[in-house]
Amino acid sequence: MLVRIVRMHFKADSCDKFLEVFLKSAIHIRAQKGCIYLELLQDANDPCCFSTYSHWENEQALENYRHSELFKSTWAATKILFDQKPEAITWLRPYRFN
Numbered sequence: 001m002l003v004r005i006v007r008m009h010f011k012a013d014s015c016d017k018f019l020e021v022f023l024k025s026a027i028h029i030r031a032q033k034g035c036i037y038l039e040l041l042q043d044a045n046d047p048c049c050f051s052t053y054s055h056w057e058n059e060q061a062l063e064n065y066r067h068s069e070l071f072k073s074t075w076a077a078t079k080i081l082f083d084q085k086p087e088a089i090t091w092l093r094p095y096r097f098n
Helices: 012-030 059-066 069-079
Strands: 002-009 035-042 049-056 087-091
Touching: 002 059, 012 035, 012 049, 012 069, 049 059, 059 069
Parallel strands: none
Antiparallel strands: 002 049, 002 087, 035 049
């Protein structure tokens, strides 16, 4: 399993538009083959900073999504709202300690 975190910072007047785009896309992203989990987080100290947190079955599932028309259209509508370059981190797997 992969965990993907994408941190994005938006122009102050674009946060509502981003939320609109994300909320329309989220149900379709979650339905992508190999997507196990998806949520959106908002920074506690910066309301213009959001992160997507997603789990994918494997690297191929994530890559298939990243090459899909859904990703291309969602990213095109999102990237024009940034005021900083986004940062993406991919982790191999979460470790659970009991």
